Amino acid sequence: MIWNEPKECMSRDERKxxxxxxxxxxxxxxxxxxxxxxxxxxxxxxxxGDVKNIEDIEKLPFTxxxxxxxxxxxxxxxxxxxxxxxxxxxxxxxxxxIVVGYSRKDIDMFSEVVARxxxxxxxxxxxxxxxxxxxxxxxxxxxxxxGAEKLGATVIPVSGGNxxxxxxxxxxxxxxxxxxxxxxxxxxxxxxxxxxxxxxxxKLRIGIFGAEPxxxxxxxxxxxxxxxxxxxxxxxxxxIGPGVSCSCEMQDGLHIAEDHFYPEILNTxxxxxxxxxxxxxxxxxxxxKEAMPLLRYRTRDLASLNYDACKxxxxxxxxxxxxxxxxxxxxxxxxxxxxxQVESALLEIEEAKPHYMLVVDRVGTMxxxxxxxxxxxxxxxxxxVELNKVRQKIKRKVESILGISxxxxxxxxxxxxxxxxxxxxxxxKRKI
Amino acid sequence: xxxxxxxxxxxxxxxxxxxxxxxxxxxxxxIRAISVYDTVDYGIxxxxxxxxxxxxxxxxxxxxxxKLSDILTINPEDKRGSLNDIFTLLGDNxxxxxxxxxxxxxxxxxxxxxxxxxxxxxxxxxxxKNGVEIIREL
Numbered sequence: 001m002i003w004n005e006p007k008e009c010m011s012r013d014e015r016k017x018x019x020x021x022x023x024x025x026x027x028x029x030x031x032x033x034x035x036x037x038x039x040x041x042x043x044x045x046x047x048x049g050d051v052k053n054i055e056d057i058e059k060l061p062f063t064x065x066x067x068x069x070x071x072x073x074x075x076x077x078x079x080x081x082x083x084x085x086x087x088x089x090x091x092x093x094x095x096x097x098i099v100v101g102y103s104r105k106d107i108d109m110f111s112e113v114v115a116r117x118x119x120x121x122x123x124x125x126x127x128x129x130x131x132x133x134x135x136x137x138x139x140x141x142x143x144x145x146x147g148a149e150k151l152g153a154t155v156i157p158v159s160g161g162n163x164x165x166x167x168x169x170x171x172x173x174x175x176x177x178x179x180x181x182x183x184x185x186x187x188x189x190x191x192x193x194x195x196x197x198x199x200x201x202x203k204l205r206i207g208i209f210g211a212e213p214x215x216x217x218x219x220x221x222x223x224x225x226x227x228x229x230x231x232x233x234x235x236x237x238x239x240i241g242p243g244v245s246c247s248c249e250m251q252d253g254l255h256i257a258e259d260h261f262y263p264e265i266l267n268t269x270x271x272x273x274x275x276x277x278x279x280x281x282x283x284x285x286x287x288x289k290e291a292m293p294l295l296r297y298r299t300r301d302l303a304s305l306n307y308d309a310c311k312x313x314x315x316x317x318x319x320x321x322x323x324x325x326x327x328x329x330x331x332x333x334x335x336x337x338x339x340x341q342v343e344s345a346l347l348e349i350e351e352a353k354p355h356y357m358l359v360v361d362r363v364g365t366m367x368x369x370x371x372x373x374x375x376x377x378x379x380x381x382x383x384x385v386e387l388n389k390v391r392q393k394i395k396r397k398v399e400s401i402l403g404i405s406x407x408x409x410x411x412x413x414x415x416x417x418x419x420x421x422x423x424x425x426x427x428x429k430r431k432i
Numbered sequence: 433x434x435x436x437x438x439x440x441x442x443x444x445x446x447x448x449x450x451x452x453x454x455x456x457x458x459x460x461x462x463i464r465a466i467s468v469y470d471t472v473d474y475g476i477x478x479x480x481x482x483x484x485x486x487x488x489x490x491x492x493x494x495x496x497x498x499k500l501s502d503i504l505t506i507n508p509e510d511k512r513g514s515l516n517d518i519f520t521l522l523g524d525n526x527x528x529x530x531x532x533x534x535x536x537x538x539x540x541x542x543x544x545x546x547x548x549x550x551x552x553x554x555x556x557x558x559x560x561k562n563g564v565e566i567i568r569e570l
Contacts, residue, residue, distance in 0.1 A: 375441045375497050377497045377499065380439075380441050380499055381439075382437070382476055382478060382501050382548075383530055383548070384469055384476060385530075409473045410473070410474055411443060411473075411474070412441060412442065412443045412448075412474075412495075412496065412497070413441075413495045413496065
């Protein structure tokens with residue numbers, strides 16, 4: 001079923017006209033209401049009237065994660081605060097997190113695109129949706145929640161974690177849809193086996209997983225483990241949250257809600273448009289958002305676009321699965337981690353030298369982050385108790401900043417290779 | 433003064449003990465006692481060597497972190513219950529033992545014990561008063 005056929009199935013010509021009109025509006029809006037964008041446009045001598053159709057998007061300035069940080073918390077809002085009905089924020093980076101605001105209309109649109117995503121995967125109002133994404137500042141939980149309600153499905157807002165409770169609910173409530181990160185889905189699948197629950201007794205049929213990159217191999221594994229069909233949902237809080245795009249039953253790319261989010265794929269070096277099918281950096285412009293519209297937001301996610309109509313009937317553009325990142329950001333158990341965050345955390349601890357290495361691995365199905373810190377004669381103690389205290393201190397500090405649990409390992413002095421140029425700080429052993 | 437113990441941070445990896453002992457060998461440092469405390473990923477190598485200060489320097493040159501610490505070396509009487517007497521005495525006087533290991537002196541066959549305690553001076557005084565031989569030099 002298609003949730004909103006007029007919007008999801010329009011011809012490419014209609015699409016272009018619709019997007020052009022919306023782009024003109026959003027550019028006017030940010031020029032008049034967001035000083036950050038007015039300044040950026042004035043710097044290049046660009047006036048709102050210069051943008052006449054969607055192709056003119058190339059003239060517009062980019063927005064980066066750093067711009068959001070510098071305008072923390074509400075600097076990019078285009079409406080008075082009284083119009084903001086909700087705020088979400090990304091996990092804290094070094095002190096400052098990224099804040100996004102929503103007007104009532106934005107929340108409606110958010111619910112709409114998530115409802116479309118559910119529909120894309122075959123979820124109906126008859127389904128019972130167990131939402132095991134975190135609820136709170138993270139957009140995952142509430143985003144998936146509102147969308148499921150909009151669709152009319154029954155929502156179980158269990159949030160993330162508490163695995164034994166998740167298993168109880170799957171059995172007792174007969175959940176038919178599971179929404180969470182792929183790594184948590186894989187973990188639940190193992191927990192079900194360990195608890196010797198007969199999968200035949202579960203009603204689960206669909207899984208909607210996102211917030212971290214995952215491979216087709218992992219999808220097959222989860223599908224077999226949970227006896228479901230798994231779908232990929234993509235989103236980021238800067239743009240809206242989950243629901244920017246979602247895969248359909250054809251499993252051939254993720255349909256982008258391009259009547260709200262205009263995608264571009266740019267060459268990572270030249271920042272010029274790539275041809276359809278070529279992998280580059282995914283850039284989004286929110287063309288209908290009220291509270292916090294963003295022009296050409298650089299996601300740093302690598303993907304390609306496919307404009308061919310899909311066999312499912314939808315004509316909106318599809319993006320490939322995320323192929324990687326154009327920066328050093330890691331996504332660990334759904335949380336964004338920058339190596340620089342770890343560095344600044346370590347620098348605040350007198351015992352820790354800035355010689356560290358991040359080792360990301362997937363143990364079983366869970367992502368692990370090990371931080372190797374070089375031992376230093378200033379705090380080396382011949383008592384294990386003292387060394388463990390140092391370890392705990394580093395662990396607490398890093399965890400409070402990253403928001404995920406980490407393993408701290410002390411390593412011998414000069415174990416970590418010194419580099420003349422850009423230091424190799426990360427070893428990612430995961431196969432994505 | 434008394435005997436100094438040399439503690440060395442070592443990774444739990446193949447060849448680390450060989451590395452450390454190679455450095456001792458090259459600098460003509462003799463090992464009198466050796467003990468390793470290990471965790472999954474790393475360990476602390478505790479040794480009593482002939483020239484501890486020289487050893488620290490030699491290790492540092494090769495980027496190995498080490499540290500000297502004051503320890504108590506005792507030569508308990510060779511009779512049943514002597515260690516029990518010593519531990520009871522220390523315990524009754526609120527002295528905690530962080531760790532202990534023993535080694536043999538080849539020359540006279542005596543078995544010495546290295547103790548790391550929370551109050552070395554007090555422990556030493558107490559033990560001496562109770563007739564336990566304290567070794568100050570090897």
